[in-house]
Amino acid sequence: MNLKSEISERAKASQKLIEESLKENLEKIILASQKIASAIKAGNKLLIFGNGGSAAQAQHLSAEFVNRMVMERKPLPSIALSTDTSILTSIGNDRGFDEIFTIQLKALAKKGDIVLGISTSGNSPNVIKALKLAGEMSLYRIGLAGALGSRIGEFCELCLWTDSKSTPRIQEAHLVMGHIICELVDLILFGEKPDEKA
Numbered sequence: 001m002n003l004k005s006e007i008s009e010r011a012k013a014s015q016k017l018i019e020e021s022l023k024e025n026l027e028k029i030i031l032a033s034q035k036i037a038s039a040i041k042a043g044n045k046l047l048i049f050g051n052g053g054s055a056a057q058a059q060h061l062s063a064e065f066v067n068r069m070v071m072e073r074k075p076l077p078s079i080a081l082s083t084d085t086s087i088l089t090s091i092g093n094d095r096g097f098d099e100i101f102t103i104q105l106k107a108l109a110k111k112g113d114i115v116l117g118i119s120t121s122g123n124s125p126n127v128i129k130a131l132k133l134a135g136e137m138s139l140y141r142i143g144l145a146g147a148l149g150s151r152i153g154e155f156c157e158l159c160l161w162t163d164s165k166s167t168p169r170i171q172e173a174h175l176v177m178g179h180i181i182c183e184l185v186d187l188i189l190f191g192e193k194p195d196e197k198a
Helices: 005-023 026-041 053-066 087-095 102-108 124-137 151-157 167-190
Strands: 046-049 078-080 115-117 140-146 158-163
Touching: 005 026, 005 158, 005 167, 026 046, 026 115, 026 140, 026 158, 026 167, 046 053, 046 087, 053 078, 053 115, 053 167, 078 124, 087 102, 087 140, 102 124, 115 124, 115 151, 124 151, 140 151, 140 167, 158 167
Parallel strands: 046 078, 046 115, 115 140, 140 158
Antiparallel strands: none
């Protein structure tokens, strides 16, 4: 086994999928950024959720909004629904794992908020259940998914697809798209440099 070759193959596959995903989702990335920026400007927030690596992505992206991405600016309201172990385990134990995001949405979300559901398979039952509930609550729903044409698309106003069956490559593409959305939101809200009063 040539490990150097293995590294090169994976790097090339990642780069190729990222480039394809950005090209295919270009207009959707812009629209997602505009929707999130508009919601935040109106005093609303972003709620992000997913499982496993997608839970980590939710936490990562939420941190970029709340703290900062690149520019110095005021904190932006975002909550990752995968972070509070007491909430997650109590809901999982009392009501079932499929409810860990829906119960939090009922408690935390209000009309005008944006939800971002992340699923590499595009079929995660608890993510889909939360997106379905978000629709009933009149929340704007964005999906970040692998597996083109998977179920998640039925429950989103806007779904950014990464057409692959490789979980690590999908997650790499999701992170790049998520980072770009964060940066675009900053640019929409603050321009090249944030206002000094921000």
